[in-house]
Amino acid sequence: MILRNIPLINVFGFIAAVLFSSGLLAQEIDFSGDWRPLYHEDLPERIPGPHLADYSGMPINDAARLRGDSYNPNRISVVSEYICRQHGGDYSMRGAADLRIDRVVDPQTQQPIAFKTRIGFMGMQRTIWLNNPERPADIAPHTFPGFSTGSFDGNMLNILTTDFKESYLRRNGLAASSERTTTEHWVMHGDYLTVVTVIDDPIFMTEPMVRSQTWVKDVSARQAPSSCQVIQELPVNALGQIVPHFLPDQNPWLMEFAERYRLPYSGTRGGIETMYPEYMDTMEAPVGDAEFCIEECM
Amino acid sequence: MFKPQFLMSCLMKSCCFFLLFGGFATAAEMGQELNLFHVKGQVYVVDGAGVNITVQIGEEAIVFVDTPDPEYIDEMMSLIREISNSPVRYVITTALDPIHLASNDIMNNMGFRGFGGRGAGVAVAIGGNTSGVTLLAHENVLNRFYLTENDVESLTLTTTYFTPTFDFYMNDEGIAVYHMPNAHTDGDSIIFFRSSDVISLGDLLVQGQFPDIDISKGGSVNGFIEALNFTLELMIPGVNAEGGTYAVPGHGRIGDEIDVVEYRNMLVIVRDRIQYQIEQGMSLNQVLASNPTLDYNTEYGGTRGGPSSTEFITAIYQSLLEGME
Structure with missing residues (x-):
């Protein structure tokens, strides 16, 4: 038999080389x-992009909610x-x-x-x-x-x-x-x-x-070079703030998302209490005018 | 199936591993293990002493920003001596806080200092004392120490400056010391290592903690914001706001421009809220009850030390009232 004349270690080495080269031993997927x-x-x-004050489906806490409410674009x-x-x-x-x-x-x-x-x-x-x-x-x-x-x-x-x-x-x-x-x-x-x-x-x-x-x-996709230059667009906002933000309870846009899509306001505020089916037991009536829902409405 | 003897062996090894490395972890948790972390260029940070010690290490000399508790000096110097035998020439104190200058007197015996003014060479020639390092701070650090009650038992300084800046050249690098008036205290200095592109901020940046606005030592919220704005003017970010100029905080991890921005933004937003509440005639207790730091408490007011949210709000409230007087 031919194998009798071949050292055993060479046989194993050959098998390992074949397996490695074909990726049969390596489970790693190449995502390249x-x-x-x-x-x-x-x-x-x-x-x-998301609407302001749309926190629906997010398991956030009170700190995150106030951060969001304070945010001025x-x-x-x-x-x-x-x-x-x-x-x-x-x-x-x-x-x-x-x-x-x-x-x-x-x-x-x-x-x-x-x-x-x-x-x-x-x-x-x-x-x-x-x-x-x-x-x-x-x-x-x-x-x-x-x-x-x-x-x-x-x-x-x-x-x-x-x-x-x-x-x-x-x-x-x-x-x-x-x-x-x-x-x-x-x-x-x-x-x-x-x-x-x-x-x-x-x-x-x-x-x-x-x-x-x-x-x-997409084998034909190619990325473009990217560069970004910092240029001051505005020194301050209309309120003279160097860090634009809304004071607590003074953000005029908090209801906009709920009203636009006629949703219960509490549902747009996020938090785990609004994310599970049990929320439907306590969910309040939608806010806003249904006629106003003009895009992405069910 | 594994044999019982094999399982017992594994169990014994696991126990040994736990005992061995559990001990190391405990030492680290107690802050007894120092690390010398390379920031950029010639600048390093000694980490693990309860306060970040910025160190510029070069062929000519070693420059320290702040000093740790004396118990850490030997270990700190051992770490530094592994990479440099240069003499210690400067120790710069960022503010009048016990934790930032606890070993100034010990460091004073570790190197030699220069003489100031045009007569420096003559002074050395006629036998002037050059032992000891230059222990530098803003003049207000010295004034506060002598003129007010404070929690610092002793203060060792050899040089103070009263001008807006104090600069010198060491290790082929320009080092600019800027006075930040009325921020954390009225004697704060930030130190810019220009070639290394690193700024040491002392307690003007503390990652994960509310700013310590020490009104009793001349600190103010608006001065703090101005200091951070000035720092941002010095900083140039790398590509996509990543890296570039690095900021070494008094405590916590090293940051870059965007970390300073987030810290400044938090301070500005909370300041504006309390300013508005004062204008509405709210008392301090009413302001505290309204919880104006609600959205920052989990990030900055946790259990990592520093002022509590109550202390932080109170300091801002009092600072703004003082500014209105």
Whole structure:
């Protein structure tokens, strides 16, 4: 028999090489490529942008609610430091921009050690480490993308991200603290990539929040270069504020969303008490004029 | 199936691991383990001493911003001596707080200082004393120490400045010390390491804590905001508001421009609320009852030290009343 003349270790080596080269032993999925976002999920929030004071479906606490109520959209024009501010790593996955994923391999072992992502908006970049590096020191600066480590569970990539900068949970003034953590689950179905994100924010939430986003692969997609120049748009707002905000109980727009879509006002205020079926037992009557609901109405 | 002997072995190893590393964790939690964290350029931070000690380390000298409790001095210097044998030349005090200048007298014996003025060379030539480091602070730190009751038992300084700025060149880098009048106190200094692009802010930035506006030492809410606005003028962010100039806080993690912005914004918004309430004729108790820091309490008023929300609101209220007088 031919195998009798071949050292056993060479046989095993050959089999291992075949398996490794075909990826049969390595379960890791390669998410590399250019991806276009699909907006069938949460389109009103993601594309035109959320309404002011729409906190529906958000497990927020009182602190987050008052942050949102105080938010004046003039802030991003007056506070010049916000002009080139990128999204947080969690929110960036919901933006109106393409996603590119590059796989990084160790040149010695040829094993994947990271995925690097780039989002078209602001050219935001993020690294998802697969080689289990140490997390940053407590005193290290936080970043907008945060610090991400990933590991595979079968075909699913699970990602833990910490060390975020303060950012927003929703672009209407709902804040996301620098102490939040996220757990993402990346799954690929053919040409579709689904990312489920669980956000846990002890500062602004009373329980974790789950969101999901989907992309479709586009081999022809190419991202444009990105640069942002800070230019002061307004020195102060009409009230002379260097940080535009509404005083408590003086935001004139709190009812607008509920009235526009004829919703119970309490339901637009968010919080877990409004997120589960039991809320229907205590839900008050809708506010506003039904005739006024002219867009995105059921 | 695993054999019982194997499971017992694992259990024993787990216990040993827990005992061994549990001990380390306890030491760290007690703040007994220092770390030397490289910020940028020639600037480092000694972390773990209860207060952030900013250190510029170069071939020419070592410059400190603030000093820790004496119990940390040996460990701190051991960490620094692992990367530099340069002499200590400057210790800059950011404010008259016990926790920021606790070891000035000890540090005074660790290096040598220069002489000021045009006669400096002559003074050295005729045998002037060059032992000790330059212990620098704004003049108001000294004035407060002698003129008011305070909680600082002793104060060791060799040099004070009364001008808006004090600058010098060390380790091939310009170092600018700016006086921030009437902020945390009336003797606050921030230190800008220009080539390294790092600003040490002392207690004008404390991540995760409300600002300590010490009215008894000349602090004020509006001065605090002006100090942060001035700091923001100095800072240049990196791409997409990430990195660029770094800010070393008195306590807590290092930040960049956007961290200072968020801190300033919080202070401005709470100030505006209380200002409005004062204009409506509300008493301090009424203001406290209205909870004007509700949206910031979970982020800044937790259990990480610093002023409580009540102390913070009270300081702003009193500061604004004083400003109206």
